[in-house]
Every structure is written in structure tokens, then in C-alpha cells.
Amino acid sequence: xxxxxxxxxARAAPITLVGPIAWVRTNLFSxxxxxxxxxxxxxLIVKWAMGFIExxxxxxVWSVPNNQTQACRELKGTGACxxxxxxxxxxxxxxxxxxxxxxxxxxSILIFIGLFIVSAQRVFWRKELGLVWVGALTAIGILxxxxxxxxxxxxxxxxxxxxxxxxxxxxxxxxxxxxSILVALGRRSKLPAIKALCVLYVELIRGVxxxxxxxxxxxxxxxxxxxxxxxxxxxxxxxxxxxFAGAYLAEVVRGGLxxxxxxxxxxxxxxxxxxxxxxxxxxxxxxxxxVIPPLVNTFIGxxxxxxxxxxxxIFDLLTAGKTAIIEPAWQGFGIEVYLTVGFIYFCFxxxxxxxxxxxxxxxxRHRVR
Amino acid sequence: MSTSMxxxxxxxxADAPPAILLDKVNKWYGAMHVLRDxxxxxxxxxxxxxxxxxxxxxxxxxxxxxxLETHQEGSIKVDGIELSDDLRALxxxxxxxGMVFQSFNLFPHLTILENCTLAPIWVRHxxxxxxxxxxxxxxxRVKIPEQAKKYPGxxxxxxQQRVAIARALCMKPKIMLFDEPTSxxxxxxxxxxxxxxxxxxxxxxxxVCVTHExxxxxxxxxxxxxxxxxxxxxxxxxxxxxxNPRTDRLKLFLSQILRGH
Numbered sequence: 001x002x003x004x005x006x007x008x009x010a011r012a013a014p015i016t017l018v019g020p021i022a023w024v025r026t027n028l029f030s031x032x033x034x035x036x037x038x039x040x041x042x043x044l045i046v047k048w049a050m051g052f053i054e055x056x057x058x059x060x061v062w063s064v065p066n067n068q069t070q071a072c073r074e075l076k077g078t079g080a081c082x083x084x085x086x087x088x089x090x091x092x093x094x095x096x097x098x099x100x101x102x103x104x105x106x107x108s109i110l111i112f113i114g115l116f117i118v119s120a121q122r123v124f125w126r127k128e129l130g131l132v133w134v135g136a137l138t139a140i141g142i143l144x145x146x147x148x149x150x151x152x153x154x155x156x157x158x159x160x161x162x163x164x165x166x167x168x169x170x171x172x173x174x175x176x177x178x179x180s181i182l183v184a185l186g187r188r189s190k191l192p193a194i195k196a197l198c199v200l201y202v203e204l205i206r207g208v209x210x211x212x213x214x215x216x217x218x219x220x221x222x223x224x225x226x227x228x229x230x231x232x233x234x235x236x237x238x239x240x241x242x243x244f245a246g247a248y249l250a251e252v253v254r255g256g257l258x259x260x261x262x263x264x265x266x267x268x269x270x271x272x273x274x275x276x277x278x279x280x281x282x283x284x285x286x287x288x289x290x291v292i293p294p295l296v297n298t299f300i301g302x303x304x305x306x307x308x309x310x311x312x313x314i315f316d317l318l319t320a321g322k323t324a325i326i327e328p329a330w331q332g333f334g335i336e337v338y339l340t341v342g343f344i345y346f347c348f349x350x351x352x353x354x355x356x357x358x359x360x361x362x363x364x365r366h367r368v369r
Numbered sequence: 370m371s372t373s374m375x376x377x378x379x380x381x382x383a384d385a386p387p388a389i390l391l392d393k394v395n396k397w398y399g400a401m402h403v404l405r406d407x408x409x410x411x412x413x414x415x416x417x418x419x420x421x422x423x424x425x426x427x428x429x430x431x432x433x434x435x436x437l438e439t440h441q442e443g444s445i446k447v448d449g450i451e452l453s454d455d456l457r458a459l460x461x462x463x464x465x466x467g468m469v470f471q472s473f474n475l476f477p478h479l480t481i482l483e484n485c486t487l488a489p490i491w492v493r494h495x496x497x498x499x500x501x502x503x504x505x506x507x508x509x510r511v512k513i514p515e516q517a518k519k520y521p522g523x524x525x526x527x528x529q530q531r532v533a534i535a536r537a538l539c540m541k542p543k544i545m546l547f548d549e550p551t552s553x554x555x556x557x558x559x560x561x562x563x564x565x566x567x568x569x570x571x572x573x574x575x576x577v578c579v580t581h582e583x584x585x586x587x588x589x590x591x592x593x594x595x596x597x598x599x600x601x602x603x604x605x606x607x608x609x610x611x612x613n614p615r616t617d618r619l620k621l622f623l624s625q626i627l628r629g630h
Contacts, residue, residue, distance in 0.1 A: 165429050188495035266437050267474035272463035281487060285553060286478050366520040 029158055056080045071331050084333040085340050088324040090161070092341065095160015095315040101152060104143045105163045111136050112166045122362070133174070140167075156234050160315030162344065168306040168316065172241040173299055178244065180249030184278060187254055198250070204304075205247035211309055213240045216311035237309045245302045252294045256287035270285075289363040296356035302350045317341055387446075388413045388544050388575045389434060394443035403429050404440065405599040415492075416576045418586040419605070422594035422622055427579045431546045431594065434577065435466045448543055465493060467537030471549040473529040475521035481508070481532050482517040485539045493540065500539070507535040511565050527558030531565050538569075545569065547578040581626055583611065585630060595619050 015021055029035040059079025061071050063086045072081035085092075094105040115136045118124055124132075141226070147153035186198035205213070217240040218233060225231065260283060268278040288295070309321040321341040323335055389411040390581040396404035397441045397553055403426045419427045432438040436452055436459055445452040475484050485504035489495040495503070508514045511531035514525075516527060521529055530550055537545060545602050547566065549561040563585050570576060570589040580586070586593055587607045597618045614620045 138574060219495070261472075261474075263470060263472050263474035264476065267468075267470065269437060270435055270463060270466075270468040271536070272460055272471075272492045274460075274492075277491045282489065286476075289478070355429055366522060 012363060031332070052192075054079075055272070056082075069333075080336050081333045082336060084325065084330050084336050088330065088337070089340075091324050092317065092321050092337070093322045094163065095153060096158045098152070098154060098158065099145070099161075101154060104146070104151065104154075105161070108140045108143050108163055109166060111140055112163075112170060115170075116351075120137045137171075150185065156232055159234070161320040164234070164309075164315060165303075165306050165317040168238060168241055168309065169303045171238055172245055172302060172306065175242045176245035176249055176302075179246040180253050181284065183246060183250035184253035184257060187250070188257060202247045202250055205243055206251075210244050211303055211311060213244055214308060214312050216240070234276045234314060235310065237312060237314055241302070241306065241309075245298070248298050248302075249295065250290050252298055253287065255294070256291035257283065259290055260286055289360070292356055292360045292363070296352055300352055303349060303352070317344060370390070380526060387411065388414050389449060389577070390444075390446040391430075391434075391444075391550065392444045393438045394430075394433065394445060396426075396438065396440045396442075398434065403547045404433070405598050406443070407599075407601055409594065409601065411544075411575065411577060414573050414575055416570050416589050416591050417594060418590040418592070419577065419596060420451070420581055420586070420622075421602075422625075424598075425596040427596045427598040428548050429500075431468075431548055431579055433578055434544075434546060435468055435469075441496045444538065464540060465543045467540055467542035467544070468546045469530070469533050469537055469548065469550045471552050473521070473526070473533045473553070474535055475529055475536070477521050480518055480520055481513070483523070484521065484532060485536045485616070486571055488536070488540050504535070504539050507538045508510075510538075510568070511535045512561075516593070525558060526554045527561045530558075530562045534562075534565055544575045544577070547577050547580065549581075551580065551582060583626070587611070593624065597622070 028038040052323070054125070057080065059075060060082050061075065061079060062082050064071050064083040069081070069083070072083060075081065090102055094102045112194045115133065118132065119129065142148060142151070144159060145154060145156075146315070174208050183198045183201060184195045187196045187202070189198070212238055217236040221236055264282055264286065265278070268282045273281070276343040310315055310322075315323065318341055321337045325331060326335055387410050387438065389409070390507060391407055391409040393402050394407045395402070398627065407426075407430060409430075421427045429438055433440050433452075434447060440452075448465050450458050450462055450480065452458065452462065463568070475481075476487070479487065482504055485507065486500040489500040489503060490497060505514055505517065508517055511534055513528055513531055513535075516524055516528060516532070521532065534550075538582060551562050554562060559582070565580060566576075566578070566585065568588055576589075578585075578590075590607045592604060593607045593610045595602050595618075602616055603619050604612065608621070611623065614623055
């Protein structure tokens with residue numbers, strides 16, 4: 001009993017419980033079967049990685065003179081022909097944008113990326129951010145079109161590559177997200193006309209494939225316009241994407257609205273908050289942070305779905321990559337081009353995914369007790 | 370069965386103007402008749418306790434007073450304003466009537482201080498600094514100013530309910546409604562909430578409380594109303610109602626809740 005007053009000193013945990021050795025033991029070699037399986041997988045991974053390094057680095061050809069691809073062809077698939085990227089990267093990134101003016105498209109891509117990085121910082125989430133967006137998008141418009149400030153005019157038909165993907169995805173989600181919130185709120189409205197309109201919109205748009213909407217936008221829509229009037233093809237595709245994404249996002253947002261207990265609405269009502277104050281300060285802040293994972297899921301999906309515009313003849317990143325290898329000299333080097341294009345898509349999507357996880361953790365701090 | 374209003378109106382406050390006036394209010398949930406010809410007159414400054422078995426319509430009654438529920442027949446006047454579909458009248462009433470819920474209903478994504486300043490800033494258009502000073506004043510009154518920067522999830526149930534009371538008071542309401550404020554609390558936390566309510570009663574606030582806390586009713590209520598199956602069965606001074614129940618329904622109810630205590 002006399003020992004009870006002095007607590008015994010805490011001993012460091014044995015090496016079998018903490019540290020990297022313990023981790024390997026519990027996760028990879030917890031039994032003879034799992035040990036054997038781990039070794040087999042390790043062998044396969046090393047073998048595959050070495051094969052990839054041999055193909056992609058050791059045996060690879062990085063450049064060839066004047067489209068002479070014999071050096072690449074002599075490899076017979078044992079090495080990568082990165083020369084196709086060296087040669088065609090500007091076409092993949094900028095499409096048929098005039099060669100001497102491609103710095104403008106490049107600058108636009110940098111502005112987009114800068115805009116994403118600034119918007120991701122919560123310290124910048126103020127009213128001024130809206131002005132930054134308007135300013136940035138105006139700058140991109142001026143850069144891409146030109147015709148003012150001494151820049152040569154470049155018609156939209158010549159835009160292409162990564163810039164098109166970023167334009168479609170950024171404008172698409174920037175307009176579709178607010179639209180989806182309004183539709184989700186409208187679906188829960190007590191006014192039957194608004195509710196019916198929102199249900200009709202969501203069900204109609206969700207009921208058809210994006211491709212058919214794009215076809216309608218590019219082929220059918222001009223038939224309804226008065227003669228001589230023409231709406232830019234990119235704009236029509238953009239509107240189709242906004243409407244489509246809006247319907248899907250609306251259902252995600254509605255899911256968030258439904259998880260809120262009725263007491264939250266009643267407490268806001270009892271305090272005398274107006275509908276918009278209640279919605280903007282109490283309901284949406286809670287509902288939206290609950291649906292960050294499915295929202296980002298949809299965002300990532302639509303970022304990639306913008307590649308479907310190829311069927312109406314718009315040159316996005318993927319189409320530009322595909323077109324780059326149509327030239328006879330470069331035929332057969334699809335793997336290198338698609339790996340590169342895939343890597344660019346992956347960078348954007350992975351960034352979105354990681355960011356959303358951080359945001360979720362940060363915004364849900366209040367739920368930690 | 371129900372006794373007439375004039376006979377039982379609290380003698381102490383009978384001369385004060387009515388804060389709440391219900392006249393033959395009827396309400397249905399679908400086919401279910403939940404309020405039957407309920408007439409009630411609450412004077413300014415009066416403390417009213419409503420009790421009755423579950424499903425008797427007492428919560429529905431007070432939720433009709435700030436129109437969280439709508440009634441179908443009869444009229445309800447709060448602070449002289451008739452409750453109707455007129456949104457401006459509704460806004461005016463909700464500004465003057467505070468409410469405390471059984472499940473607290475604090476806003477979990479806002480700090481305690483933000484919970485309290487939200488309505489003064491957005492409904493009363495009070496400057497932020499002024500609203501915060503006011504909120505701290507009321508948080509001190511409910512004895513939890515030190516929790517102002519925390520989130521509701523970090524507080525105990527009793528503390529949350531006291532914040533809910535402070536939040537309602539920050540709107541400086543003329544009338545406070547309490548819908549079973551202690552029913553969701555652990556026994557050791559009921560006392561701190563009741564003490565807060567007693568303190569509030571001492572300031573002369575008009576209060577309508579749905580509660581089964583007999584001790585509280587005896588201590589502060591001017592009048593107790595007993596409801597059963599959607600109608601007011603008996604009402605009177607707390608001692609009268611609890612010591613000399615005239616109806617079998619009240620006798621049964623009293624025996625049940627006394628057994629429970």
C-alpha cells in the first residue's frame with residue numbers, strides 16, 4: 001500500500017509496439033500468409049517499377065532532329081519516345097493558337113492557376129475575392145481574344161488545349177455551383193410553381209447524357225436563333241456544361257440540406273431571421289460543409305467530363321493530344337502522349353482532392369469535442 | 370369543464386394589459402384535432418406554467434404563439450398584433466417573443482458568442498461591437514461568460530441550455546416561451562437551468578413555460594394551466610391546482626408525475 005502514493009514511472013513502449021519496425025510487423029508480416037503475400041507484392045512492384053524506369057528513362061529518346069522519328073521507331077517499344085512531347089507540347093497545351101502568340105495562352109493558364117491558389121486560401125475569402133475573379137477572368141478574355149491593347153485578334157476557333165479545359169471547367173463550376181444551390185433551395189420551396197420548375201429541371205437534365213446536351217447546344221440550338229445571329233460555339237458548350245453540372249450539384253446540395261435537423265430551422269425562425277439570413281448564415285454553412293466530399297467528387301468528375309466537347313469539334317487538352325499524333329511521322333506514340341495528358345489531369349484532380357480533405361478537416365473543427 | 374378566464378386570471382397582474390390573447394384556437398394535424406377551443410389570456414409580466422401529459426397539445430400551444438405552427442381556427446394576438454399570414458406581422462412578433470427549446474437548438478457551427486450576436490446583428494441591425502457587449506452581459510447573467518469563444522458541442526447540456534436562454538434574451542424580447550427546457554437534461558443539470566429561469570422570472574419577464582417541474586411552478590408561476598387531449602382542463606394558482614385538483618384527469622396526471630419524482 002505504501003507504494004500507491006508514488007506513481008510508477010512510465011516505461012517506453014517496447015520496440016515491438018511502436019516505430020517503423022512495429023509498423024512493418026503489424027501491417028506486412030502479421031502471419032506467414034500475410035508475410036508471403038507482402039513479399040510477392042513487393043517483388044511485383046519492384047519488377048514493374050524497374051521495367052517502367054527502363055522504358056521511360058534509360059531507353060527513352062528525348063528529342064529527334066526535324067521530325068525524323070527513326071531513332072524512336074528503332075526502339076520497337078523498348079523505350080519511350082518522349083521526343084513526341086518535346087516536339088508537340090505546345091500544340092497539346094495551346095492547340096492551334098498562333099505560334100507567336102502562344103505566350104498569351106500560357107499567361108492565361110498561369111492566371112487560372114494563380115486564381116485557384118488564391119481562392120483556396122481561407123484568409124482571402126472576402127467580398128474582394130469576387131472582384132479578383134472578375135478581374136482575372138477579364139484579363140484572360142483580353143489575352144485570349146486580343147483585338148485591344150495592341151494584341152492581335154485571335155478567333156475562338158483557334159483556341160485549344162489545356163486553356164480550353166481550364167476555361168470550361170472553371171466557368172462551368174463557378175456558375176453551376178451557385179445555380180445548384182438555388183435549385184436545391186427551390187426544390188424545398190413551399191411555393192409549388194418554383195418547386196415544380198426545379199424538379200423538372202433536375203429530372204430533365206439528369207435524364208439525358210451530357211453528349212446529347214452538347215449535340216443539342218451545337219446543332220439544334222442555332223436552328224432556333226434568328227437568321228444571321230450566331231452564338232459562339234464555345235459559349236454554347238459552356239452553357240450546356242453549366243446546366244448539366246448544375247443539376248447534379250443541386251442534388252448533392254439538397255442531400256446536405258436534408259441532413260440538418262428541423263430544430264435548426266425552427267431556432268432561426270424563432271429568432272426572427274429572414275429567409276435569406278436563415279439560409280445564408282445557418283442552413284447553407286452547415287449543409288455545405290457536410291457535403292464537401294460528394295461536392296468535390298462531382299467537381300473532379302466534371303473537370304474530366306469537359307473532354308467530351310471533342311464531339312462537337314472543340315479542341316480541349318485531350319483532343320489536342322489526340323490530334324498531335326495524327327501526323328504520319330508521329331503516329332504510334334499514343335502511350336507517351338496519353339501518359340502526359342493523363343498526368344496533367346491527375347495533377348489538377350489530385351490537388352482538388354487533397355485541398356478538399358484539408359478544407360473538410362478545418363471547417364469541421366467545431367464538431368470535435 | 371374548463372373554468373372561465375376571468376375567474377382565474379392572476380389577481381396580482383389582472384390589471385396589466387394582455388401580452389398574449391388566445392381566443393377559441395383550434396388546430397388539426399391532418400385529421401387529428403390537437404387544439405380544441407383553447408382560450409387563454411396571459412397578462413404582461415405574468416408567469417404561466419403549462420403542464421399536462423405527453424400528447425396533450427401543450428407544446429403545440431406555445432409553438433402556435435410564435436407561429437412555428439399555424440392554427441386553423443380562432444385568433445391569437447401577441448403584443449396586440451394578430452397572427453396571420455402577413456409576414457411583416459410575423460417578423461414583428463418573432464422579434465418580441467424569445468423561445469427556448471427542449472433540444473437547445475444552438476447553431477453548432479458558430480461560437481457561443483456568435484450564437485448570441487447573430488439575431489441582434491441581422492434582425493435588429495445592431496453594430497457588431499454593441500451586440501457583442503450585449504451578448505457578454507447576458508452570458509454573464511447565465512453565468513458562462515468564460516465559454517464565449519467555445520463551440521456548442523464543447524459545452525454540457527445544462528450550459529448549452531443556458532446559452533440558448535441568453536441567445537433568446539439578446540433580442541430583448543417582451544415574452545419568453547420555454548418548451549420543456551429541462552426535459553433533455555441529466556438530473557444534475559436541471560437545477561442550474563431552473564435557477565437561471567427563476568432569476569429571469571424575478572426581472573418581471575412575461576414567461577410561458579411548458580414544464581413538469583412542480584417545484585419551479587410553485588416557486589415562480591402566477592398561474593398553472595393543465596391541458597389534456599388538446600383542451601385546457603383546469604387552471605389556477607399553483608398551490609390550488611396541485612393541492613385541490615377538481616378533475617379526475619388532473620388527479621391522475623399529478624399521481625403519475627409525483628410517482629416519477
